[in-house]
Amino acid sequence: MLYELEAGREFCNCGNLMKSETTFRHQSGEDETPYYTIEIFEIFTCPSCSKATIICYSTLGNDEEDEMNRDNMESEFYRDYRRTVLHAPRKQLHYAVPRYIAEVTYQAQSVLSKSSRASFILCRAVLEEICNDFKIPSEGVNKKGKSNFINLKERLTQLFEQEKISEDLVDIIQGIRDLGNEGAHSDHLTFAKQVKVEDANSLLMLVNYVVERLYVDKYRQQEAEEELIKLKEKILTSE
């Protein structure tokens, strides 16, 4: 995703608009080529939770193109930048999310800037944890009476049936599994070429969404139902 530097508004993981504290700009080029890289590191603080976030905006430049765009050159903003979050306070999951599921999700976030691949694998591990939480077996017994391993695909199919997971959520969970498998099984060079930090961040966003739908929605639904019963008892039966 390309980012327009000029917009300049960044939000903390807690949801509040952040304040820019300091910016460091670094430019490096390769000898004998017109190409160079600009990286802008910006540190933000959040006035609400007072945590810091570090974001890197990077872009490729080309001296020859710059020559043609000379009129726009005085502004840094005519380029498109790639935005990478290097450090951010972790997004807090609702307390209705089981602890070990929240922990693996947090781990997927904390390795994000160091290894997209590790983050992909941990996103897949969140699905394993969800299956464990809903008591979907990871081992079965085959026709010959021997115990055998049940793979994640089969476990998820059981989960969808058992919990009557809605169609839209099934698609997202299967997508996370397919992508997580790429992290676990594809060779390193191909993966590194295809998958960038922002992709790992998007996958993590999907995992957060699934976790919230599975645990927090149910919790809020229960809360609402209980509240409704209380209100009805108090008001509708007192006539």
Ligand SMILES: [Zn+2]
């Ligand atoms: Zn904050």
